[in-house]
Amino acid sequence: MHRYRFVFLRPLQFLPVIFGISIITFILVRLIPGDPARVLLGTRATPTAIANIRAQFGLDEPIWLQYLYFLRNLANGEMGKSILYKIDVLKLIATRIEPTLALVVCSVLLSIAIAVPMASIAARNAGRGPDHAVRIISTFGIGFPPFWLGLMLIILFSVKLDLLPVSGYGATFGDKLSHLILPSLTIALSLSTVLTRSLRAAMIEGLKSDVATAARARGMPERIVFWRHVLPNSLVPTINLLAVNTGWLIGGTVVVESVFALPGMGQLLVRAIFSRDYMVVQGVAMVFACATVLVNFLADIATVAADPRVKL
Amino acid sequence: MSARAVSLSHAGWRTFLGKRTMLVAGASILLFFILMAVFAPLIAPYDPILQDGSARLQAPSLPHPFGTDNFGRDILSRIIWGARIDLQIAFIGVVFPFVIGTIVGTVAGFFGGIVDAVFMRIVDIILAFPFLVLMLSIITILGPGLSSFYIAMALVGWVSYARLIRAQILVLKNNDYAVAAVSLGFGRMRIMFRHLLPNAIAGSIVFSMSDAVLVLLSGAAVSYLGLGVQPPVAEWGVMVAEGQSFITTAWWITLFPGLSIVCLAFGFSILGDALGELLGVHE
């Protein structure tokens, strides 16, 4: 299957992107005013203590030298030590990666589970009541700030109805899953609206398309026309939309993780930014970037799988 | 085969309105907020930042239809004044990315080759870059406030527009009228900006409407993380974020600004949908 040959070659393309991101994060975090040593020591820090910390983490070196060290570490598969947590950044990230990953996956699945039926209903009733209803719901879904929405969900489902845990993550699989429902729903409510809009448009197009006409002309009932011909043809733009939105989605997890106290990378990142834990910010940014690149890569594979015409 | 001249008689307008309900509805919502912003000093019943220690945390009532916050400030007045800031956020937060992205996308798509490759790698990098890291870093570098927010939005947001426009230009530049323009000896600038861009831009205009919603929400998220506009300025996102602590005791502090965001977002969305239909844009 030569159409899939890009799978082996594409990763080469990632290198410049990852490299670019490493430089940008490196410079960016160091441009932020404020000093990790001071954050670490608090307001009562003495100048000697601060100098001591700076020396310990190599922050007194010139930036370019720090970057070279960083690259050298990277080549050895390390990302330096967290200033705040004093452990290896990769090790730290490894402890935090699962909740974020699980959250993203659940949100995407849930969004799809919401978007496909919504879009189908809308598209098959285009211009009529159900269509308008879907459009109104989805515009409302996107308008609410997620932190507010999340809190409302907690109040409703956890406090009032006592159905689901308020926050946190859990230890067993089932436990984790029940903790993920509300946060995923919070993200899915906005993500699904984006997907619904795109799917709906593609489906309406598809229902009017020649492919659908041809299927009807050979006597296929509307059900088959829709599920066998229209839906598969609508998927590709949606897959790409999802891929493009990964960065945004990951950004969204930051707020949701903090509302739902999920011990993921988003929380780690926010705390790292506010405490100027350079190495951790760098590390998380790189991991996020790699994840985005990877998701786009997977989306490419999915696109190729979903549409035999596509060559990459 | 003669084309019918378009004349909008009275009845014509009626059918126009009939066909364009969405457009009209979206535009009206937007207009409503614009008027609200413009005439804020006239219609707001109270000074939006004036604190009244005797009227703290009052539930909605006749003198304060939307209630008051923990400083005794009138929520309605703050929402009305907030419209100024939020419309500004939506507008500026979209315009700069739009302009930058459009220019970059046009140039990259038109010239192709190395120019395109370089721009697209930059786009890749920014897309892969966690949006919030960039946003938070830039805002902390420049100090919280609107201008930092705009700069952050512009640095990140242009990418979507550049991608959209570039994709369009790549298709359009092989169109016969573009080839014709080349064969007739037109200059590159003319071809790019007079022939290609006007035909490529509809998608971006539609997208800019939903982008405005995202910008508003990013503003709110930034407020949640404490980096929103400087107090005591009234801004809806900040109002929702600040009101969070009263969410169970004084729901009105968050609900009304929240609803304002939703309504404005709603206006933008349906305007975007309608424009999309009008301009024949397929998402």
Place this chain on the structure above:
Amino acid sequence: AGVLTIGRREDSTTFDPIKSAQNVDNWVFSNVFDVLIRVDKTGTKLEPGLAESWTISGDGLTYTFKIRDAKFSDGSPITAEDAAFSLLRIRDNKGSLWSDSYKIVETAEATDPKTLTVKLKTPSAPFLSTLALPNVSVLSKKAVEAGEDAFAELPTASSGAFIVKEWRRGDRVILEKNPNFWQADRVKLDGVEWISVPDDNTRMLNVQAGQLDTAIFVPFSRVEELKKDANLTVLTDTSTREDHLLINHEHGALAKKEVRQALDMALDKKAIVDTVTFGIGTVANSYIPKGSLYHYDANYQYPYDPAKAKAMLADAGASNLSLNYVVNAGNEVDEQIAVLLQQQLAKAGVIVNLQKVDPSQSWNMLIDGSYDISVMYWTNDILDPDQKTTFVLGHDTNMNYMTRYKNDKVKDLVAAARLELDPKKREALYVEIQKLAKDDVHWIDLYYSPYINVARKNVENFYQNPLGRFFLEDTVKN
């Protein structure tokens, strides 16, 4: 019996006590490690910890501690050797954030397995208090030397009431009762889970929904509502927290004492207490908080008088005063105070420009002096007032807590008070200092506020002392 779950804002960062200066860590340190000398529940007295008793030589330079018969959780005995090791480690270790505070220690040695002898370079009244810091807890020499990094991850031996069973990073620290703790009989709980829930609302909702037993850091705004909940008790424990308005004495008119006094009069602290703390705090009148050692209750309090303030400003030639107010972004209370102060000062004709920056940056701005006024708070780490006094008034390296306040008379008094070992005389010195500082308006004291925590009704004796330590040894969960 039972496992107590506590919700807090942030997760621990490490278990190596010398490598953290964060409250989040100190709370857990004091559950897991014991110190030689403890601060009691009231926060005003020292009491024996692992040191059964101690003596101080006449010159105030030599301290001799008798180490109690106690064991680490791994069963090995706690010796003077371990105590000396811990004290020297916090002074000498490269990664220690506290070296400076223990530089005063000349030597520390185990003269016999149960006797620790410490020699100081100079006499120091607050020295004993500093031994109560959780950061200088007694660690097992053997366990630490087996691997510092591993120890910081998960301490293998603890001298305190609990042992660390598991640390789910970002989520929770799980503690289990230490059967070898020398006061194990006192400990009722089977275990404790410190759970991080960053969002204030979520944290409160967790307790309301019964998914957490307790939550700390209750926002002022929630107290009223939580009190109404029949399942909950809202605990307000005296703290050493004091919120104050820093003034940059080097900036123009602010150098004039009269101007600073006028500002103090222009502020309606009662209104702040009412609006921001919902009446929970109390108006402050001294930099030494009410309830702590040597607090001078009768200290002068500038009256709220905007008209007089305006007049005074005019007299001082500062009628068009315009101030740059650095606000900590993301801090709800700070932002609220800022908004309030802005309006209050406007009444006295002072224009305040709010500049919101994120906290790590604002410290830099304060240190660099690029501010006019800014609100900060302080909570004592140690029982002795010396630490705060030195930082705030003693012309230390931090420019008197970034205010650039200079008064040599006060400076001398601070130094004298540090060396004075007689409590009576010391108190007199501190009263004098408090009076002078008030008169100079080195900063404007705003309010004291208690620690506010919330617990389910089935939790008893959940208590935080003024220095912030949680006495979970006594806590009961029914």
Place this chain on the structure above:
Amino acid sequence: MSAAILSVRDLTVKAHLDDETRILLDAVSLDLAKGEILGLVGESGSGKSLFCRSLVRLLPSSRLKIEAGSVLLEGQDLTAISDAEMLNIRGGEIGMIFQNPSSHLDPVMRIGDQIAEGIRYHQGLDGKSARRAATEILSQVGFPDPICQYQSYPHEFSGGMRQRAMIAVALSCNPKILIADEPTTALDVTIQAQILQLLMELRDRRGLSIILITHDLGIVAQTCDRIAIMRGGKLLEEGPKRQILSRPRDPYTIKLIHSHPSMPDAEPVAEVAVAAAPVKPILEIDDLHVRFRVGGSLFRGSAVKTVSAVSGISLQIMPGETVGIVGESGSGKSTLARAVLGLTPLTSGHISFEGADLALQRQASLKKLRREAAMVFQDPFNALNPRMTIGQTIGEVLLVQGKIAKADIPQRIDELLDLVGLDREFASRKPRSMSGGQCQRAGIARALAVDPKLIIADECVAALDVTIQAQIIDLFRELAARMNLTLLFIAHDLAIVRNLCARTIVMYRGEVVEDGPSEQVFSRPSHSYTASLVAAIPDINPDKSLFSDARRVPQSIPSIKSMP
């Protein structure tokens, strides 16, 4: 008309638009006999497709409604039955083939599955038997390796194969009637002949009745038994093929027949007396090669392949010549044209326009070209900027070229519009509000605005109706004669070239295989490829059979296009 399998009576379809109700089909009555091929002919928009779609109640929009009339299929009125019953009629009784197989086949479903889908649904067969049946049908429509081709996706096929696949899908449920809506319009003449032959064979083998929609009378003449002519939603006349072709009654039919390019009485092209004096050629092409890199790029992997679109062409074009370039799709005609105009980089060889060599002095000769050569494009709508009025479009050219003073531009625009036979008021119209023919005239006016010596027209009439085609060709003929233009006319319709051009060049796979005076090329083709091309033109005279053994087109699938 005894054994009418399908009889349509007074079928009326109306469109309920916002501001008016339009009658799209006006009481059309027609009969289709068993085993008969009925040709439905008419200009674009006359309602041919709509008629066929209304037979199976697949109207393109919910605003269109069948208002009156009946459609009797073996006595059953299709306008009255339920939707569920209709499902069995569609595909089961009446199969449809569409003009554009590329867009009607599901791109993400295997060809075989698309065929099997109908079989399973209509005949209730299980997967395996459906698969076997589908494979059988594939071989019936001429796929040489049906088992393998069952697995293919539409995009892997050439146009001709796709149309065969489309037919296979339509046949999958054994319909009695096949409706073929312009099944060959998108195809090359040679492929067209193959498909038409396939349809006739199927009719013979299966006893199908076929309605064949087309706008090419030649096709009708070659394949149908009866002809029906439509215009503006009305059936103008109907009758046996020979009767209509030889004794048309309606004036429109007469015009249609007479504008057919293959009509023998179309005036022979006057051999333009190329000045005897040795003139220099206006255009000289010497051993031109144009290769394209396909697939691979530096990062995208997949080995870089090159396609030779033009390989080794040498030509000389004299001033004032009208040269037709013909050849099947993909033979490199457009590439040649673009290369001449400097729109595509040359791989090797030389092109010199009035002595300026494009390879050696690129800038200079491009400048010259831009001022003295112009191009007319295939798709008239696509060639004009949709956002500009015709006046703006032409004015812009005049402005940029700067050959005339700014003040004279409006006047010149009027002159140009007059020249191409457009009303002056069209200056303020946008392409969207104009018909294809009008747009093409505007495109020609834009080309003339350059005041060119050379015009290259690439398939400029392919997208137009026959009648409009004839008008445009007349316009070219007139312009060429009047303005002493050199015309390079690219087409794949040989009849048109024969009609317009004095000289014809035949291209095949990037090479020129024949070059000479048109009469000679068409009557005595020297290359076998030319011969097969000529043979595949459907003649309007039914007696010059397309399918007679002498002209027989090979039936095998591997079309020239799909060869490596």
